[in-house]
Amino acid sequence: MEKTVLITGCSSGFGKLAAKKFQSEGWNVIATMRSPEKETELNKLDNIFVTALDVTSNESVKKAVSDGLDKFGKIDALVNNAGYGGHSFLEQFTEEQIYAMFETNVFGVMRVCREVLPHMRKQKSGSVINITSMAGYMGLTLTSTYSATKWAVEGLTESMAMEYKPFGINVKAIAPGAFGTNFVASSDNNFEGGDDEIQTASAKIGAHFMTVVQQMQEQSGQVADPQEVADKIYECVTEDMPVHNIVGADAEMLKGMIDSMPRQQFIDTLDEMLLPKD
Template identity: 45%
Template sequence: MTNTVLITGCSTGFGAATARLFQARGWNVVATMRAPESGAALAALDNVLVARLDVQDPASVETAVAEAISRFGRIDVLVNNAGFGLSGIFETTPRAKIQEQFDVNLFGLMDVTRAVLPHFRANRAGVVVNISSGAGVFTLPMISLYCASKFALEGFSEALSYELSSLGVAVKIVEPGGVTSTDFGRRSGEEAALSRTLPDYEPFVAAANAVFAGLRASRAAATSEEVAEVIFTAATDGTDQLRYVATDDIRPLVAARRETSEANYLAFMRERVAPKLG
């Protein structure tokens, strides 16, 4: 029987690349997105179902899962990819935007997972792959809310992995860093442009933007296709490995967080990402 994967957020970036990769490897693919009309290229591929799924609309989640099972008979892998990043000063971010950040990156992911779990439980098999970020491991200034949502995703995923292992269901976390061929940066930039800055923060914001510009210039960014390969490995390697670092640019920061003391980690990060004022 051909395996089936359901992927959220397939209109661009990781989701689209992952859908194409699974299809090329012979899988049935349920490529979901908020606006299915933007998935015409995917829909033209063999064994691909493009379905509407908005993680902020629980009814669309239930409908998409039902469509997937009706079309292909089963779901073997769920890839929770849909997400976006808020950027800006926390103090000036409206509560509604904070709620949206968590609705998309965490609560929506939970809703999709909950909708698929009865199917996995009945089959006593399945893999949940949650797309996190380097910002779920270490933090950076100006993206405190994005970090908060991804830290929460990491904790949820790890705890969930213990619950589901007894049912034969695996949970995986994929952690990408900077990627050029994705729509993530554009939306994050648009969100940042809508935020306001208090005068007291302006020197900090200017210095932080200079730090980020230097980081972007110095790193070799990966592509969505390279991240898709890591997602495919996580979904299919049959191991109990929980976390997969997907891009080389964040490996030094991940190592500093996970392999050194708290004091050494903070010194390392303050030297590299904390803006120097004055």
């Protein structure tokens, strides 16, 4: 019997590439997104069921999972990819923006997991892959809220891996570095929030931050290809992989730094890298 994967956030980026990867490997794919009526590519491929799913809505999650099970009979893997970022100082985000990011990036992951896990327990097998970020390994300037959501999902994943192993369910996290997807365009930046002092500071640091990221990618000598993430997702579902996984030359460089020095030294090094000198 063919295996089936449910993937959230398939309208673009890692989600769409992962849907194509699984389909090309002979899997059935429940490709979910908030606006499936706008999709013009995945719905033309065999064995892909494109359907609506808004991770912030219990009703939407329940319907998508139910419709997917009706279509293919079971769910062997779940990929929690839906999410978005945002850059600003903590006080520049409104309370509504903070809650909204947690609602999608953290509670949305929990919501979909809680709907799918009972089915996996019943069949005594399954894989859950949570897409996080290198911001879930370290705090970065202008990413306090986003980092908080991704640290939460890294911790959630590690705990779930222990909780659900006895049921035959593997739970893993994948933390990409900086990749060229629509993620940046969909980020919720708010450099204009707050008073004049903090607006000036965030704009200046933000410009320097992006320059450093570009330099890191150039120094790595590799072009960041989002397909690497899609391939890693498939690998984590089909092979014996660790709970925590990183993808991208810049991510590997940063993880190497984290592992090679005391944490405070690493934080001080980031300060030197990411904060403008004048």
